[in-house]
Amino acid sequence: MKIVKPGAFIALLIFSIASSSFAQFKIWSKVFNFDLSTTMLKSQDSGNSLDGYFASAAFEQISFEGDLTGGVRFGYLSTKEEGEETGRSISYYSMPLTMYGKYFFGPDNIKGYLLGEVGFQFSRYEYFGTDVWLSDNDAGLVAGLGLGGQFYVNEKMSLNIGYAFNFWGNSYYQDGMLHMIRFGLGFQYD
Numbered sequence: 430m431k432i433v434k435p436g437a438f439i440a441l442l443i444f445s446i447a448s449s450s451f452a453q454f455k456i457w458s459k460v461f462n463f464d465l466s467t468t469m470l471k472s473q474d475s476g477n478s479l480d481g482y483f484a485s486a487a488f489e490q491i492s493f494e495g496d497l498t499g500g501v502r503f504g505y506l507s508t509k510e511e512g513e514e515t516g517r518s519i520s521y522y523s524m525p526l527t528m529y530g531k532y533f534f535g536p537d538n539i540k541g542y543l544l545g546e547v548g549f550q551f552s553r554y555e556y557f558g559t560d561v562w563l564s565d566n567d568a569g570l571v572a573g574l575g576l577g578g579q580f581y582v583n584e585k586m587s588l589n590i591g592y593a594f595n596f597w598g599n600s601y602y603q604d605g606m607l608h609m610i611r612f613g614l615g616f617q618y619d
Contacts, residue, residue: 468480470607470608496533501528567600571595
């Protein structure tokens with residue numbers, strides 16, 4: 430059984446809270462984002478590739494004159510692989526909760542960003558074979574990087590597109606690399 434040590438996660442959490450408190454005097458707005466992603470999960474343990482979708486909602490605060498943001502994202506991942514020749518089906522579901530930071534660059538109405546996130550997730554794995562049905566629950570670490578852009582339709586709404594590459598580690602099985610292409614809407618309010 431693999432055990433993930435929480436020291437790095439706790440240190441990042443403390444740093445994020447401390448830097449957020451330090452920067453509060455410069456916060457000028459808050460943003461709510463909703464993203465829908467197409468995904469491809471590549472399992473490191475079994476070698477399976479599972480396609481699916483990822484839906485998420487995020488709340489972030491903009492600070493440091495709008496170049497840096499920090500936020501929290503909650504999502505739902507659903508992937509599946511069906512083998513018609515083998516008669517098997519593999520499904521993987523997960524609900525992650527992550528903290529993330531973004532660095533924005535570019536002109537005011539079209540901004541690019543770099544993204545880093547870390548958090549944890551709860552997952553369910555199901556395998557259906559010819560005469561076999563297996564399922565199990567697990568939990569583990571999520572860490573990833575991404576890049577993307579936001580096109581501001583007006584002062585309060587943006588269209589978002591991005592790519593994210595995440596590592597999903599579980600305590601017992603099914604570690605994987607997740608590729609996501611995200612499309613979404615952002616709503617800014619004071």
